[in-house]
Amino acid sequence: MLLMRRFEEKAGQLYIQQKIRGFCHLYNGQEALVAGAVSAISPDDNMVTAYRDHAHPLGRGMHPKFIMAELYGKVTGCSKGKGGSMHLFGKEYNFFGGHGIVGGQIPLGAGIAFAEKYKGTSHVTLCYMGDGAVRQGALHEAFNMSMLWKLPVIFIIENNNYAMGTSVERTTNVHDLYKIGCSYEMPSKQVDGMNCETVHEAIFEAATHCREGKGPVLLEMKTYRYRGHSMSDPAKYRTKEELEEYKAKDPIETVLSVLRKNKWISEKDIDASEERVKALVDESVEFAENSPFPDVHELYEDVYVQEDYPFIMDGF
Amino acid sequence: MRTIQFREALREALSEEMRKDETIFLIGEEVAEYNGAYKVSQGMLDEFGSKRVIDTPIAELGFAGIAVGAAMNGLRPVVEFMTFNFSLVAIDQIINSAAKMMSMSGGQYSVPIVFRGPTASAGMLSSQHSQAFESWYANCPGLKVIVPSNPYDAKGLLKSAIRDNDPVIFMESEQMYGDKAEVPEEEYTIPIGVAEIKRAGSDVTLVSFGKIIKTCYTAAEELEKEGIHAEIIDLRTVRPIDYNTVINSVKKTNRLVIVEEAWPLASIASEITFKIQKEAFDYLDAPILRVTSADVPLPYAPTLIEASLPNPGRIIKAVKQVMYK
Numbered sequence: 001m002l003l004m005r006r007f008e009e010k011a012g013q014l015y016i017q018q019k020i021r022g023f024c025h026l027y028n029g030q031e032a033l034v035a036g037a038v039s040a041i042s043p044d045d046n047m048v049t050a051y052r053d054h055a056h057p058l059g060r061g062m063h064p065k066f067i068m069a070e071l072y073g074k075v076t077g078c079s080k081g082k083g084g085s086m087h088l089f090g091k092e093y094n095f096f097g098g099h100g101i102v103g104g105q106i107p108l109g110a111g112i113a114f115a116e117k118y119k120g121t122s123h124v125t126l127c128y129m130g131d132g133a134v135r136q137g138a139l140h141e142a143f144n145m146s147m148l149w150k151l152p153v154i155f156i157i158e159n160n161n162y163a164m165g166t167s168v169e170r171t172t173n174v175h176d177l178y179k180i181g182c183s184y185e186m187p188s189k190q191v192d193g194m195n196c197e198t199v200h201e202a203i204f205e206a207a208t209h210c211r212e213g214k215g216p217v218l219l220e221m222k223t224y225r226y227r228g229h230s231m232s233d234p235a236k237y238r239t240k241e242e243l244e245e246y247k248a249k250d251p252i253e254t255v256l257s258v259l260r261k262n263k264w265i266s267e268k269d270i271d272a273s274e275e276r277v278k279a280l281v282d283e284s285v286e287f288a289e290n291s292p293f294p295d296v297h298e299l300y301e302d303v304y305v306q307e308d309y310p311f312i313m314d315g316f
Numbered sequence: 317m318r319t320i321q322f323r324e325a326l327r328e329a330l331s332e333e334m335r336k337d338e339t340i341f342l343i344g345e346e347v348a349e350y351n352g353a354y355k356v357s358q359g360m361l362d363e364f365g366s367k368r369v370i371d372t373p374i375a376e377l378g379f380a381g382i383a384v385g386a387a388m389n390g391l392r393p394v395v396e397f398m399t400f401n402f403s404l405v406a407i408d409q410i411i412n413s414a415a416k417m418m419s420m421s422g423g424q425y426s427v428p429i430v431f432r433g434p435t436a437s438a439g440m441l442s443s444q445h446s447q448a449f450e451s452w453y454a455n456c457p458g459l460k461v462i463v464p465s466n467p468y469d470a471k472g473l474l475k476s477a478i479r480d481n482d483p484v485i486f487m488e489s490e491q492m493y494g495d496k497a498e499v500p501e502e503e504y505t506i507p508i509g510v511a512e513i514k515r516a517g518s519d520v521t522l523v524s525f526g527k528i529i530k531t532c533y534t535a536a537e538e539l540e541k542e543g544i545h546a547e548i549i550d551l552r553t554v555r556p557i558d559y560n561t562v563i564n565s566v567k568k569t570n571r572l573v574i575v576e577e578a579w580p581l582a583s584i585a586s587e588i589t590f591k592i593q594k595e596a597f598d599y600l601d602a603p604i605l606r607v608t609s610a611d612v613p614l615p616y617a618p619t620l621i622e623a624s625l626p627n628p629g630r631i632i633k634a635v636k637q638v639m640y641k
């Protein structure tokens with residue numbers, strides 16, 4: 001979580017310096033949703049999410065330098081500089097990517113799970129989506145078929161209460177989003193997403209349900225994004241008090257206080273991990289800075305699997 | 317004359333028409349309380365209220381369909397897509413409902429609706445957020461497709477689009493919203509389907525539309541320094557296409573280069589090329605060339621974007637080739 005937080009802080013600074021371009025959506029405040037989940041699943045399990053996707057591959061164990069290089073658009077990035085912030089991918093880590101069309105990843109998550117069931121494995125798929133994304137029609141079609149075919153997928157709503165400038169209350173009569181699953185009789189519940197331990201327990205329980213062949217689960221995780229929607233959003237639609245209320249429940253501070261209370265960690269240990277994280281982030285920036293942009297010949301690569309695909313090239 | 321921004325020109329067109337006609341309403345994501353993702357509808361909620369400036373959930377298929385239904389039943393919706401990339405979620409209702417309704421009902425149900433928002437690339441946004449779908453929508457009978465290139469045209473054409481009784485696709489650009497130009501305060505409209513010669517020239521015709529017209533200007537100025545006089549035609553509407561303006565220009569210049577941000581296959585450029593070889597074959601002194609985006613999804617890295625999008629250098633190279641220079 002600390003790495004996620006410091007990585008995002010750095011990304012925010014680099015965006016202002018125009019080292020990172022395009023749209024850039026930070027995960028500050030939401031770290032527990034990934035940290036609590038990865039500790040409850042195995043590396044063979046799958047993950048897919050939307051464009052707010054820096055923390056997910058970090059959680060899966062990808063070195064931050066490959067993420068930072070991608071944010072820079074460098075050829076050494078995890079998507080070879082072709083995807084940028086919104087489209088991180090990590091096949092090695094069973095991370096099926098960050099997706100830019102809101103809700104587009106919901107049926108994909110069901111499909112990834114479909115393939116696991118088809119192949120007869122016990123792997124589960126974690127499919128993350130925002131509170132705004134649940135308003136897309138594709139969710140309903142995917143939920144219904146996931147239940148019908150008992151697909152091993154955990155749908156996770158990252159409910160940070162805002163879709164850009166629109167609060168959940170302004171888009172629906174049903175403010176408890178987990179209830180969306182109920183009309184499909186999908187096991188559904190609300191989870192405190194600011195608490196790593198409760199997230200871990202909920203994901204572990206859901207994954208067990210999936211692995212037993214009982215089908216999908218919906219978890220609505222209540223969380224908050226500390227930053228604006230993207231780097232260009234001043235977030236005027238919410239109050240400072242609201243932000244402070246959530247910051248008081250900060251997921252990292254919560255873990256630290258448990259560790260401190262039980263004397264499982266010393267201040268020296270905390271400092272040491274801050275140091276370690278800082279070194280990792282610095283290394284990532286240096287790696288990104290020193291990597292080259294993709295060469296123009298890369299333009300026609302990776303579009304098709306077929307290597308000699310006949311592109312139209314008019315010469316201009 | 318006063319100068320205003322592209323977004324203000326759009327806002328004036330919307331507001332002026334809404335003041336005159338109670339049945340017009342604006343619907344889309346973040347159009348009301350947030351004042352529009354790109355501030356086109358700034359202040360409109362205050363003026364027209366939440367009955368007529370309507371925020372939606374992120375549910376393009378649903379709200380596009382609701383708007384088409386409302387249009388079938390006497391209202392005149394203006395639907396804002398945050399970008400046309402997201403219109404693909406709604407495209408079933410645009411193509412299968414809006415574009416078909418008149419014909420399928422034997423003329424009983426018209427669909428007076430405008431779908432508007434930005435199209436094409438807007439910086440380093442990678443492939444899902446950089447697509448130019450003008451030729452996709454232009455392919456579909458039942459629709460009209462407008463792609464303005466400047467604030468003056470945007471205002472006049474949007475007013476025509478709103479007054480039009482058929483479904484209109486109106487495509488803008490994030491990269492144009494801040495552009496400023498002279499726009500008169502007096503009422504005016506610009507007819508749909510009429511191209512304009514934006515710059516007269518005798519040596520070569522450059523045909524384009526939308527944001528990329530600016531790139532043509534830059535290229536034309538460079539060419540001028542070398543004594544090559546390029547004529548620039550802004551199609552303004554890509555369905556219907558004003559073929560005659562292009563044909564007449566080619567009869568004069570005998571050379572044609574088409575510039576378009578979309579992918580090459582089945583593009584507007586392909587269509588114009590067909591028409592010109594059919595109608596003005598004997599006038600051509602060189603094969604028609606086109607400058608489009610590369611035939612690939614637009615990546616994120618700046619080096620690859622530079623190699624992909626039409627730019628002045630590529631246009632100049634194409635012009636010189638048709639001039640055999």
Ligand SMILES: Cc1ncc(C[n+]2csc(CCOP(=O)(O)OP(=O)(O)O)c2C)c(N)n1
Pocket residue numbers: 052100101102103129130131132133134158160162163164229345374376398402405
């Ligand atoms: C189909 C589609 N419509 C609109 C957008 C523009 N858009 C990008 S993010 C976003 C808000 C999504 O909010 P939410 O799902 O709550 O995720 P969060 O940003 O809070 O993580 C919108 C409207 C888009 N990318 N795709």
Ligand SMILES: [Mg+2]
Pocket residue numbers: 130131132158159160161162163164
């Ligand atoms: Mg949200």
